[in-house]
Amino acid sequence: MTGKRLGPQDRREQIIVSAAKVFENKSYADVSMTELAKAAGVGRPLLNHYFGSKRDLYLDVVRRFVxxxxxxxxxxxxxxxxxxxxxxxxxxxxxxxxxxxxxxxxxxxxxxxxxxxxxxxxxxxxxxxxxxxxxxxxxxxxxxxxxxxxxxxxxxxxxxxxxxxxxxxxxxxxxxxxxxxxxxxxxxxxxxxxxxxxxxxxxxxxxxx
Structure with missing residues (x-):
């Protein structure tokens, strides 16, 4: 399921915020890209388009947090x-x-x-x-x-x-x-x-x- 239409920056922000909530409750190793896509309300291809890999997304979450x-x-x-x-x-x-x-x-x-x-x-x-x-x-x-x-x-x-x-x-x-x-x-x-x-x-x- 995809979310509402957002601009690139807003969509990227939405994904980071939703991913932070997932990583808040689970270790990095226990989280999949499919789960992250579902939490953000976007398809897996779109998630890959913005972040490429789970590691890339996690690094952005950490940057935002620290x-x-x-x-x-x-x-x-x-x-x-x-x-x-x-x-x-x-x-x-x-x-x-x-x-x-x-x-x-x-x-x-x-x-x-x-x-x-x-x-x-x-x-x-x-x-x-x-x-x-x-x-x-x-x-x-x-x-x-x-x-x-x-x-x-x-x-x-x-x-x-x-x-x-x-x-x-x-x-x-x-x-x-x-x-x-x-x-x-x-x-x-x-x-x-x-x-x-x-x-x-x-x-x-x-x-x-």
Whole structure:
């Protein structure tokens, strides 16, 4: 059965969204292209036309899931304090992780995916973009050699965010609000105390009202 007539971009988007729901509840190995086509309401030939293979579609689903959109930062009120800005970004992270727990576990927290060079590159790029989004949210724009240092420090913080989220979603040892507090307070300390120590010049600036 085919769905309603959509333009190429809308159809592609529809397929990615429906595929994400399938991968949310099943492992990659247990999902077939026929099942993905049925979930999207399209024929198998059309699915192959847009994505070629199950792997291609899965990679697009992962890209959509792990990258923080620029719009998430643009919507932050510029008058807000650093703590509120961090809190808003962390809230979005936890919302996505909680709403898509299955997909989060099979992508962000999967060591197996890191053994796949293409998938590892996607996750590496996502970590880098997430760090840049947080720097933008904090209006943290270091100059010179400090730019790479500060970016690396925020990427390292991302590792803490993943580990803390695991303690909420997997072990249940932390509640969501506890994770939120841990991540906000930790990043504030990194921005206010650690980054100035790491910086080699006065280029690192942030809004910390």
């Amino acid at each position: 990258f923080i959109p620029e719009l998430a930062v643009e919507r932050l009120p510029r008058s807000a304090s650093a703590e509120k800005r961090i809190g808003a970004v962390i809230d979005r992270w936890l919302d996505v992780a909680g709403r898509h727990r299955g997909l989060w576990m099979s992508t962000v927290m999967s060591d197996d995916l890191r053994r796949d060079p293409e998938m590892d590159q996607i996750l590496h790029d996502a970590d880098s973009v997430a760090a840049q989004r947080m720097m933008d949210a904090l209006e943290l724009h270091p100059g010179g050699e400090d730019a790479a240092t500060v970016h690396a420090a925020i990427v390292a913080y991302g590792g803490l965010a993943k580990a803390a989220s695991k303690q909420w979603l997997v072990t249940g040892l932390l509640e969501r609000e506890q994770v939120h507090t841990l991540l906000v307070v930790s990043l504030l300390a990194i921005v206010r105390d650690v980054i100035p120590t790491l910086a080699t010049d006065n280029g690192a600036t942030t809004t910390s009202r």
